[in-house]
Amino acid sequence: MGEPEQEPGAGTxxxxxxxxxxxxxxxxxxxxxxxxxxxxxxxxxxxVLPTVQVSFASIVLALIVGxxxxxxxxxxxxxxxxxxxxxxxxxxxxxxxxxxxxxxALFSGAFGSSAAFGGTLGKATPLIFxxxxxxxxxxxxxxxxxAQGQLFFGAICAxxxxxxxxxxxxxxxxxxxxxxxxxGAIWGGVVGVLKARTGAHEVIVTIMLNYVALxxxxxxxxxxxxxxxxxxxxxSPYVDDNALYPHAGGYNLGFVVALLAAGLVWWLLGRxxxxxxxxxxxxxxxxxxxxxxxxxxxxxxAMLIAGALAGLAGTQQVLGHRDPLxxxxxxxxxxxxxxxxxxxxxxxxxTVVAALLFGALQSGGIQMQAATxxxxxxxxxxxxxxxLFIAAxxxxxxxxxxxxxxxxxxxxxxxxxG
Amino acid sequence: MSEASATSPRDVPRTAAVVHNPAIxxxxxxxxxxxxxTAVLMVWMVVKTAGxxxxxxxxxxxDANQISPIDFPARTTGLACLIGVVALGVGSYVVLSxxxxxxxxVAGFAFMLCFFCWAYSGQEQIAITNPLxxxxxAATPLILGALAGALxxxxxxxxxxxxxxxxxxxxxxxxxxxxxxSPYLGMLGAVxxxxxxxxxxxxxxxxxxxxxxxxxxxxxxxxxxxxxxxLDQIPDNKIPDLNQPPVLSPVAIPxxxxxxVIGPAFFDQTxxxxxxxxxxxxxxFVLFETKWGLRVRAVxxxxxxxxxxxxxxxxxxxxAVLFGGVFAGLGxxxxxxxxxxxxxxxxxxGNGFIALAALIMGRWHPIGATIASLFFGFMLxxxxxxxxxxxxxxxxxxxxPYVATVIAVAGFVGRVRAPAADGEPYSKS
Numbered sequence: 001m002g003e004p005e006q007e008p009g010a011g012t013x014x015x016x017x018x019x020x021x022x023x024x025x026x027x028x029x030x031x032x033x034x035x036x037x038x039x040x041x042x043x044x045x046x047x048v049l050p051t052v053q054v055s056f057a058s059i060v061l062a063l064i065v066g067x068x069x070x071x072x073x074x075x076x077x078x079x080x081x082x083x084x085x086x087x088x089x090x091x092x093x094x095x096x097x098x099x100x101x102x103x104x105a106l107f108s109g110a111f112g113s114s115a116a117f118g119g120t121l122g123k124a125t126p127l128i129f130x131x132x133x134x135x136x137x138x139x140x141x142x143x144x145x146x147a148q149g150q151l152f153f154g155a156i157c158a159x160x161x162x163x164x165x166x167x168x169x170x171x172x173x174x175x176x177x178x179x180x181x182x183x184g185a186i187w188g189g190v191v192g193v194l195k196a197r198t199g200a201h202e203v204i205v206t207i208m209l210n211y212v213a214l215x216x217x218x219x220x221x222x223x224x225x226x227x228x229x230x231x232x233x234x235x236s237p238y239v240d241d242n243a244l245y246p247h248a249g250g251y252n253l254g255f256v257v258a259l260l261a262a263g264l265v266w267w268l269l270g271r272x273x274x275x276x277x278x279x280x281x282x283x284x285x286x287x288x289x290x291x292x293x294x295x296x297x298x299x300x301x302a303m304l305i306a307g308a309l310a311g312l313a314g315t316q317q318v319l320g321h322r323d324p325l326x327x328x329x330x331x332x333x334x335x336x337x338x339x340x341x342x343x344x345x346x347x348x349x350x351t352v353v354a355a356l357l358f359g360a361l362q363s364g365g366i367q368m369q370a371a372t373x374x375x376x377x378x379x380x381x382x383x384x385x386x387x388l389f390i391a392a393x394x395x396x397x398x399x400x401x402x403x404x405x406x407x408x409x410x411x412x413x414x415x416x417x418g
Numbered sequence: 419m420s421e422a423s424a425t426s427p428r429d430v431p432r433t434a435a436v437v438h439n440p441a442i443x444x445x446x447x448x449x450x451x452x453x454x455x456t457a458v459l460m461v462w463m464v465v466k467t468a469g470x471x472x473x474x475x476x477x478x479x480x481d482a483n484q485i486s487p488i489d490f491p492a493r494t495t496g497l498a499c500l501i502g503v504v505a506l507g508v509g510s511y512v513v514l515s516x517x518x519x520x521x522x523x524v525a526g527f528a529f530m531l532c533f534f535c536w537a538y539s540g541q542e543q544i545a546i547t548n549p550l551x552x553x554x555x556a557a558t559p560l561i562l563g564a565l566a567g568a569l570x571x572x573x574x575x576x577x578x579x580x581x582x583x584x585x586x587x588x589x590x591x592x593x594x595x596x597x598x599x600s601p602y603l604g605m606l607g608a609v610x611x612x613x614x615x616x617x618x619x620x621x622x623x624x625x626x627x628x629x630x631x632x633x634x635x636x637x638x639x640x641x642x643x644x645x646x647x648x649l650d651q652i653p654d655n656k657i658p659d660l661n662q663p664p665v666l667s668p669v670a671i672p673x674x675x676x677x678x679v680i681g682p683a684f685f686d687q688t689x690x691x692x693x694x695x696x697x698x699x700x701x702x703f704v705l706f707e708t709k710w711g712l713r714v715r716a717v718x719x720x721x722x723x724x725x726x727x728x729x730x731x732x733x734x735x736x737x738a739v740l741f742g743g744v745f746a747g748l749g750x751x752x753x754x755x756x757x758x759x760x761x762x763x764x765x766x767x768g769n770g771f772i773a774l775a776a777l778i779m780g781r782w783h784p785i786g787a788t789i790a791s792l793f794f795g796f797m798l799x800x801x802x803x804x805x806x807x808x809x810x811x812x813x814x815x816x817x818x819p820y821v822a823t824v825i826a827v828a829g830f831v832g833r834v835r836a837p838a839a840d841g842e843p844y845s846k847s
Contacts, residue, residue, distance in 0.1 A: 069644070073651040143631055145771070198448065199833030200824070204775040207768070208820035208827075215817030222813065339639055342632045375650030377763075380643030387636045392626040 054396050058389035061396065062382050067099040069381060070374055074098050102374040109367020110360035116367070118250025122320065124359025126151070126313035128258040130337025131344060131351040132265050133188070133309035137202075138346040139269055140302035141282035146191055146206030147310040148334020149213035150184040154311025156217055157183030159318040159325040162239035164225050172242035173319065177257075180315035181308045187213060188307015189300060196296035202303075210334065218327050226325065236325035245319050254316045259352065261309060266348040268305070278302055310337070336383070343387045358383055446511055449518065452829045453507030456525065460503060460532050464496040468540035475545035476679045485678055492539035499532035522829070530800075537809050544806060549799055550683035555757070557788075557795025558694050559584065559766070562749030563773030564780065564787035565701045566612075566742035570619075571782055572705060573738035574718035574839040578634025579619050580746055581770025582641030586611040587750020589645040592761035595663030601755035604663050605690070608751035609744050615641060616743025620736050627843035638770070646763045661760050666690055690748060690756045697745055702784040714738045718837035721844040731844045749773070779827060781834050797822050 071077055077098050080091040110120050130147040137144035158180030167175055187209060194200040220226045221234035228237045245253045269275040280288040281298040289295055317329050340358055344350030365379035389396050471489040506525040510518045534546055563580040570577035590611030595604025615637055622628045652660050666688035674685035705711040713734050716724040721731045753765045773787075776794060780786025797819035805812045 069647060073648055075651065075653050075656075194824070194828045198828040200828040201775075201778050201834060204778055204827050205824055207771045207775055208824045211768070211820040212817045212824075215813055215820075218816070219811050219813035222811065335635075335639065338635050342635065375647055377643055377646035377650050380639060381647055382643075384636050384640035384643050387632070388622070388628075388640065391628045391632050391636065392622055394626045395622075 054393045062385035071095045101372045105368040105371040106364040110364030115250045119363040120360045121255045123362045124355045125254045125258045126316045126333050127340050127355035129313035131340035133306035134341035135346040137306040139282045140278045147337040149210035150187045150307040150310035151314040151330045152213035153187040154180035154184035154314025155318045158315040162243035163237045169242045176243040180311045184311015185304045185308040189304040192300035192303025196299045254320050262348040262352050460500045463536035467493045467536045472538045473545035492535040496532045496535040499528040502528045552799035553796040556798040557791040559749040559752040560773045560791035562745045564777040566746035567777040569738045569742035572718045573714045573735045576630035576841040579637035582638040583612040583615045583746035584750040584766040584770045585641040587747040588753040589761045591751035592663045592754040595755045601666045604755040605751045609747035612747025613743035620739040630841050
């Protein structure tokens with residue numbers, strides 16, 4: 001795991017510098033004031049190194065916990081523990097080889113070949129889109145659990161255009177993608193409008209709308225244009241070839257679009273007036289209102305854009321490869337997007353890196369499940385543990401016995417009251 | 419003099435004529451438009467209602483005391499409901515107080531009744547069944563989860579991890595219940611596993627000051643991953659030894675269970691549901707009537723002030739989060755030993771998040787959260803009841819609880835205020 005271990009380190013640090021900005025004004029986090037006021041000149045490497053250490057250590061710690069889980073639960077290994085006193089060495093080698101084989105398959109499934117790496121990028125692409133949507137909402141102080149529903153709606157709209165319209169090559173793809181963006185934006189925008197106009201809590205609304213979107217998709221899959229003619233399966237026709245993202249050898253144009261989207265979000269948040277207003281509202285709504293900014297506008301626009309990004313994840317799911325639209329189209333992407341955004345500390349660059357790491361774990365996990373009998377669900381455990389450890393740098397430092405730094409990790413969405 | 423001025427606002431009739439506040443006007447327009455949409459829907463239903471009678475069967479076929487079904491005319495009842503809703507809409511325009519929420523609830527029931535008349539009219543064979551028992555069952559894990567959330571969040575620790583506590587609880591209940599061959603020990607196991615998740619939540623949020631929303635989401639993913647992984651690791655031939663627990667059987671409370679209609683629904687249930695009743699009372703009492711509860715609320719509203727008067731902020735928070743874990747664990751046990759038995763991946767299916775929504779809808783109060791959970795449970799059982807009719811595609815029926823929640827939250831609950839220090843770690847400086 002040489003390569004991915006370096007990446008999140010660099011990513012989270014970049015995220016740090018981004019996430020610290022809005023905090024500076026409203027510093028209520030648990031940062032020791034005396035440490036913060038101390039002037040210090042740090043070289044670039046000095047400031048990056050501790051974060052890299054923590055990220056690296058988090059991944060290693062997660063892998064160690066995962067290894068323990070394999071050792072105590074693998075049926076074959078468990079049976080050798082029974083003979084531990086008769087043949088201790090045998091038991092230990094069985095256990096370690098079970099872990100080693102699993103992790104080797106995990107790694108080679110993620111990076112072992114060009115096709116494997118293509119698979120990693122393919123898994124990472126929707127996570128980048130979804131993660132960006134969640135990140136953006138976070139920066140405005142909204143906790144968007146609705147990526148799943150927005151993704152469903154993007155996929156419904158993109159799929160509809162993809163398999164019912166007949167258009168020339170490039171135009172068809174563009175039309176389908178735009179439809180997906182609009183679909184996602186509408187589903188996200190509803191949340192923003194309800195939050196801004198009625199004060200309905202976005203956590204409730206997004207959770208509920210996820211179920212609503214899934215229900216609508218299931219219903220549509222039993223109706224005419226969404227069903228293969230003559231079939232009763234809840235499965236759509238295949239998308240027209242003209243509407244598919246161009247791809248070559250497992251590499252898909254969608255990934256490039258995802259990187260562009262990340263760049264766009266970075267520009268929006270970091271360089272535009274609108275982004276400044278959004279971050280101001282996210283950092284302190286009352287102060288932003290006093291400064292003459294419209295909180296409603298920030299909420300609605302942020303949720304529109306967040307929905308559009310999740311809708312793009314939906315387009316990737318229906319237009320990225322020749323798979324029909326089904327109710328399993330979103331998998332766990334909606335929820336993983338939240339974890340990706342959290343791991344990336346709600347910065348666009350961090351989100352991309354986190355999505356790549358998760359993509360690698362998921363893509364490699366499939367290989368691991370096929371080659372060894374370690375279930376794919378181990379990767380879910382690893383993902384959660386990595387985020388948990390990275391979110392608690394104090395814990396990792398105490399394990400590593402590294403001295404604490406001033407920044408205690410970026411603060412994302414604060415309490416329920418915004 | 420001062421007394422007179424203090425009482426004078428009460429003398430002013432709170433009617434439409436005297437209010438010029440744009441916020442109130444906006445709220446009024448919002449409520450009226452919801453009523454208008456509802457009324458239009460109901461007009462459509464009344465027009466579409468076939469003549470004849472609709473039958474309501476208050477007792478289930480398994481009840482000891484049978485009551486003969488009640489027949490009522492479908493179209494007349496629907497029309498009466500429509501008139502009632504219009505009247506309540508007008509009432510809501512005039513009245514500006516908590517009465518409006520009551521009106522909304524009554525209007526909701528009138529709408530449901532009208533809807534039933536439409537849905538069941540012309541289908542003489544199928545009677546409307548008593549929704550109480552199934553609503554209660556669907557609401558039980560939500561109530562228990564929301565109680566866990568209430569304890570955590572009143573102390574200032576956001577608990578998004580209820581779903582994770584459910585999953586771990588459900589899994590542990592199944593495994594422990596199977597190994598010990600006792601659903602009661604399974605419940606204990608569930609409590610243990612859920613308190614473990616609560617301990618993680620507490621340590622990481624209170625000691626390491628991790629952002630609590632982040633932490634909650636991560637714990638849900640972790641619990642889903644760990645339970646799914648361990649389940650995958652159980653070989654097929656060992657499933658009967660590890661994941662086939664005995665389930666709780668209903669226990670009738672003597673006397674109370676004999677009450678017609680409501681008796682069987684409320685007092686002929688499993689122990690878990692009786693524990694749920696007691697838990698609601700217990701948490702409400704503890705939070706609002708005991709010294710410890712006052713401290714919990716103080717710590718959640720203003721930890722610095724609480725610290726100044728000598729309350730150990732972190733200790734109280736640890737206690738509240740761990741205590742909450744007990745209830746979430748019982749809620750998790752409902753999914754396995756409380757209902758169907760074996761654990762399956764992602765068994766709680768988002769109920770933990772719905773419990774969180776119920777907590778927020780109920781404004782962080784145990785009773786409020788219970789009412790919100792019951793509302794949700796009712797909507798959930800409704801969808802199963804109506805599936806038999808096949809008048810609406812079941813896929814669309816499945817979304818009604820969620821749409822209803824959005825309408826309730828956006829239309830009637832509106833802006834809510836969490837405990838002031840909810841989500842903010844406390845460190846002495």
